Amino acid sequence: MVQKLLIDDIAHSNGLYHINPQLKVIFSMISLFVVLLFNSPTICILMAISMIILTIFKAKVPKGIYFKLLSIPVLFGIFSLVFMTLLFGTDVWFSINVGNFSIPLYYEGFNLGYHALFRMFAGVSCTLFLALTTPITQLFTVLKDLKIPQSVIEITMLIYRYIFILIDEALMIENAQKTRFGYSGFKNSYKSMGILAGVMLLRSLDKGDNLYTTMCARGYDGNIHHFGEKQSIAKSQIFGIFLFEGIIILLGLIPTLIY
Template sequence: MFGNTLDNYAHSNKLKGTNVYFKVLFAVSTMLVSLISTSPIVPIFITLLISFLIIFKAEIPWKFYLKFLTIPFTFGFLTFIFMAIFFGTGEPILELGIFNLAISADGFELGLLVFTRIMGGFSCMAFLSLTTPMTELFSVLESFKIPKVVIEIAMMMYRYIFVFIGEGINMYHAQETRLGYQSFKNAYKSMGILASNLFIRSWVKGEQVYISMESRGYNGSLHINNYQNNIETKNLILLVCFESLLLLGVYLSGNIRLF
């Protein structure tokens, strides 16, 4: 259901009509700036700006967007804690009182930098995935001369992700209507049955999808619609100015330290 919702938002958001090449160039260039930043200030700014665009310009529900950020935030936060404790070499700023562990200033700053880079980079990718349908992204990849076989494999993988999710949801609801999750013991048994049969059910469903494709003229090659159009000069100039300002921010904030 989460995957279906993601795909639905990509087709119905308020920025869908924006030039796909402009969105790809904006997301990738901004992500690269976030990754090369030596201070957490610019990645934090990028995260907040991209989040603003997603919620208020694309009009993606903020609750869904926060749920979307849960996994990278958790991963980034754990990375921050781990690096703050184990990657510091200077004087400790906080004694944990457990196994002589402590948080040092340089470890804290390094962990914070990595955490903000993760959030900045992921917010750029979230912007791209939540505002751009995958069919348009595949068209961009084709225009960049990516081998056709690679694009077709990616398209098939993307399609079968939803087959897998759909089968899992159907099996879960079937078990739920039969009180398969009424108690912890039943839930544990039902989840085991679901996991053991999901691959087989997905395989059968995938074969049915392939047969339906062949009946509609599939000959081993998938057609990709061409969405190519030129980026307006005004938008290109604005993008160059924006990225230049970010790079200037990276330069000016490079020597800023918290401690």
Template structure:
């Protein structure tokens, strides 16, 4: 079971109205987009974080570990925004690379700060929803909101595919690790290559098994979704 999925079923907000949680999370995202204010974004981050940690009782270490994944990608994007190259710019900090001057200006720093707070507030709102609401409850909400069946089915299949991918990756990795496959740089490279190759093979096999299972259950292109 995914860590996110585990907390979605065991948190203290598990039995609260899923529609209210969906609207609350969407409201947080829309507030950030509409007001375009760093202070609003920070307020959303604080509120969502308190709800996740203090109310839903998600372990703080686990929550911040989950945040590290999107924040790593965010950091790369922010660096490319705040570091500019212009002959007419007044830099707060600058450095020379390949005989060209790059640096950080006050405007690029403000732009980077706004983008960072907006993205983090949106991530916090999204994590509040997925850490407190299981997929089954979300599907019921999507049905009530009259979301197209095709989109709901894609969500279900994608969610299942993620589980298959992670399960197969973990099984192969553990088997390799037990045989000292990652002992040394050369062994690690070989093991990674084998892992990727076997992972694709295993995913195709599991996909075929899933199709066979759906056929046995008389799947006709539409899941029987509960109300």
């Protein structure tokens, strides 16, 4: 719950908050498309560095929070690189001798993991730029403008809200159980987890009924209306996006053109 509120606070107070959300979505999606389309580590590195600079220095997102969010998928990518090098491939690149054992490393797996790591790094950077500069309410407005069915948007809104509310409830119950030594030993831990799951099922049903009753009391007619100021999109901003993407692609392809 704290992490969710922290991200929402940053999205509402960053330096790019007043930029049109549609423009930020277009920018992030085109950047992500460029990363996926061009299988070039150079383009991925340039895109990731650009997104980090924009997010930290232009949007003024705190460095510690940003790199903490970025580190988790990057570490996952590093582990993927290691396992791909060990498991994928036919021709042994070289071997590492550990005692009486020989661990083969495959170049095909390393090459595959190497490209996947940098594409993951750039893709996560693009996604974090959008998540940390655009509040979720503005994203729902963009989905509405894209003619996504209203029922889908409403279900997504409710799911997003109640995931974190139920996580908060689960943490409170778990803390109460820990103060009563509910997780001291395997038997007690197993019993406490069962109680927690049962209570959370009842709490989720109860909160759902309370929400529906509250919404009906406030005039809910089957539609959740979205309000918000829409910022205009200047032609210069669209031109700037395509100029940025063109420069990244050009710089990324220069090593390929040279060799």
